[in-house]
Amino acid sequence: MRLLADKIKIENLRKVFEVRGGGNVVALNDVSFSVREGEFVCIVGPSGCGKTTLLKIIAGLERPTSGVVTLDGKPVSGPGRDRCMVFQEYALFPWRTVLKNITFGLENLGIPKEERLKIAKRYIELVGLQGFEDRYPHELSGGMKQRVGIARALAIEPEVLLMDEPFGSLDAQTRNMLQKELLEIWEKTQKTILFVTHSVDEAVFLADKIVVLSARPAVVKEILEVDLSRMRDRTSQEFNEVRSKVLRILQEEAQKAMEMEKSELPLA
Amino acid sequence: MGRVFVPRRLAGVLSQFTEERRWLGIVTLLLFFSLWQILPSYGIVDRYLFPPPSAVVSDGLLPWLRSTFLSDLLCSLMHWATGLMLGFAAGFVLGICMGWYRVVDSIFYYLVELVRPIPPIAWIPAMIIWLGIGHTTASAVIFIGAFFPVLINCYSGARNVDPVLIDAARVLGTRNLLLKVVIPYATPFILTGLRIAIAACWMCVVAAEMFGTTRYGLGWTLFLAESYGNMALVFAGMITFGVIGLAMDIAFRRFERWVLRWKPLAG
Numbered sequence: 001m002r003l004l005a006d007k008i009k010i011e012n013l014r015k016v017f018e019v020r021g022g023g024n025v026v027a028l029n030d031v032s033f034s035v036r037e038g039e040f041v042c043i044v045g046p047s048g049c050g051k052t053t054l055l056k057i058i059a060g061l062e063r064p065t066s067g068v069v070t071l072d073g074k075p076v077s078g079p080g081r082d083r084c085m086v087f088q089e090y091a092l093f094p095w096r097t098v099l100k101n102i103t104f105g106l107e108n109l110g111i112p113k114e115e116r117l118k119i120a121k122r123y124i125e126l127v128g129l130q131g132f133e134d135r136y137p138h139e140l141s142g143g144m145k146q147r148v149g150i151a152r153a154l155a156i157e158p159e160v161l162l163m164d165e166p167f168g169s170l171d172a173q174t175r176n177m178l179q180k181e182l183l184e185i186w187e188k189t190q191k192t193i194l195f196v197t198h199s200v201d202e203a204v205f206l207a208d209k210i211v212v213l214s215a216r217p218a219v220v221k222e223i224l225e226v227d228l229s230r231m232r233d234r235t236s237q238e239f240n241e242v243r244s245k246v247l248r249i250l251q252e253e254a255q256k257a258m259e260m261e262k263s264e265l266p267l268a
Numbered sequence: 269m270g271r272v273f274v275p276r277r278l279a280g281v282l283s284q285f286t287e288e289r290r291w292l293g294i295v296t297l298l299l300f301f302s303l304w305q306i307l308p309s310y311g312i313v314d315r316y317l318f319p320p321p322s323a324v325v326s327d328g329l330l331p332w333l334r335s336t337f338l339s340d341l342l343c344s345l346m347h348w349a350t351g352l353m354l355g356f357a358a359g360f361v362l363g364i365c366m367g368w369y370r371v372v373d374s375i376f377y378y379l380v381e382l383v384r385p386i387p388p389i390a391w392i393p394a395m396i397i398w399l400g401i402g403h404t405t406a407s408a409v410i411f412i413g414a415f416f417p418v419l420i421n422c423y424s425g426a427r428n429v430d431p432v433l434i435d436a437a438r439v440l441g442t443r444n445l446l447l448k449v450v451i452p453y454a455t456p457f458i459l460t461g462l463r464i465a466i467a468a469c470w471m472c473v474v475a476a477e478m479f480g481t482t483r484y485g486l487g488w489t490l491f492l493a494e495s496y497g498n499m500a501l502v503f504a505g506m507i508t509f510g511v512i513g514l515a516m517d518i519a520f521r522r523f524e525r526w527v528l529r530w531k532p533l534a535g
Binding site: 056061083104108136138152153156 | 440455531
């Protein structure tokens with residue numbers, strides 16, 4: 001366990017969306033927590049609670065209504081190369097090959113071509129995609145697509161990796177495999193990772209720290225340190241103790257979320 | 269049991285049949301040309317109104333080839349290419365901007381929707397008065413034929429860019445979303461617009477030249493042939509339009525398949 005300074009501080013974050021035709025939806029209502037350097041933090045919460053919104057604010061893609069996100073003490077005001085994001089839908093550029101997807105961010109940084117290829121090659125090896133450089137995304141399986149997504153984000157060498165349910169569309173085996181690979185990559189690259197998931201199992205397997213959000217409007221319901229050594233054994237007793245604990249909290253919140261959704265539906 | 273067995277055997281026969289359907293089409297063509305040759309030759313249909321293929325070649329195509337065919341062809345292709353290129357450029361710029369920038373959309377939307385339904389051919393009289401008789405007028409009509417299909421397709425391409433790709437490009441530090449994401453994303457739409465424009469412009473060539481905007485061209489030849497009552501030349505002109513139109517479409521499909529090699533084939 002690495003105990004270092006706070007890398008990211010999220011303070012009193014609030015996000016209100018204006019709904020077309022009047023009315024507001026409060027997505028985040030006063031969310032605060034912090035992430036240490038090199039820490040692997042998972043964010044779980046009932047569906048629709050604003051996890052993605054939170055991640056987008058940290059990425060600089062959305063502005064909070066109030067509150068502030070600081071990275072190394074500096075407030076975040078837009079996207080920056082110190083952070084990069086991995087998406088559930090992979091978000092690969094379909095007109096670019098695997099290689100060209102990975103060099104996309106490097107082109108924007110104005111890195112010369114030879115250098116770009118060298119860096120891309122390194123990350124292609126890191127995610128094990130050698131031999132697939134010239135394939136187009138539609139020729140790849142879901143797992144391979146997300147490997148490209150991860151390599152593409154890592155290639156610009158951000159300090160923080162923001163992952164929005166990155167394995168959510170994968171089948172169970174591929175998901176488990178990629179979780180292991182991600183942990184290995186994390187060990188090697190020492191990145192700070194913020195990982196949104198709706199799978200408690202995934203969170204307990206991956207995280208140093210689990211941030212449990214409440215039903216909308218989201219506040220931090222609980223923060224759990226997961227003090228288990230890696231690679232974790234999903235069948236062990238300790239693993240399941242943590243899992244039950246998170247599940248219990250989530251169940252209450254899911255119940256609330258469902259009741260809220262019901263009350264928001266127009267009557268038939 | 270027999271009720272199952274019979275359709276299955278029928279299906280077998282049918283699948284054999286479909287494997288040979290390419291030949292079936294060729295048989296139809298042969299039959300078509302034979303009938304066209306035979307019926308007028310034996311006086312079953314009027315030889316003047318329907319000159320047989322042999323006459324179309326000997327009385328229409330060959331004399332034409334020996335006289336003005338090449339200048340007519342080049343003239344028509346020039347009208348077509350000039351109008352198409354300018355119409356594509358203008359439609360592309362305005363379509364992409366309207367699709368991507370809401371404010372440009374708001375400014376031009378009603379104007380475009382108002383002018384768009386006017387068929388390109390309906391512009392011919394006004395164009396002749398504005399621009400006189402000449403190549404400019406012919407190309408201007410063809411310009412209209414390209415402009416709107418390209419504009420509409422570029423518009424829907426740029427309007428429908430997957431928002432997650434925009435997010436991805438932004439976190440990866442893109443400064444020029446238009447060039448790096450919007451236009452590549454819209455490429456299939458742009459090419460569809462171009463393909464429609466290619467065919468529409470070819471139609472406009474006939475119309476523009478038949479109005480006598482120039483003294484050369486395939487369309488003009490068609491008009492002359494009609495006024496001389498030269499049915500063999502009328503058919504030769506029609507067939508020339510058909511063959512070149514087909515060649516354009518085949519060539520364009522190949523080009524499109526090459527550009528869109530990153531896209532899975534439909535289905």
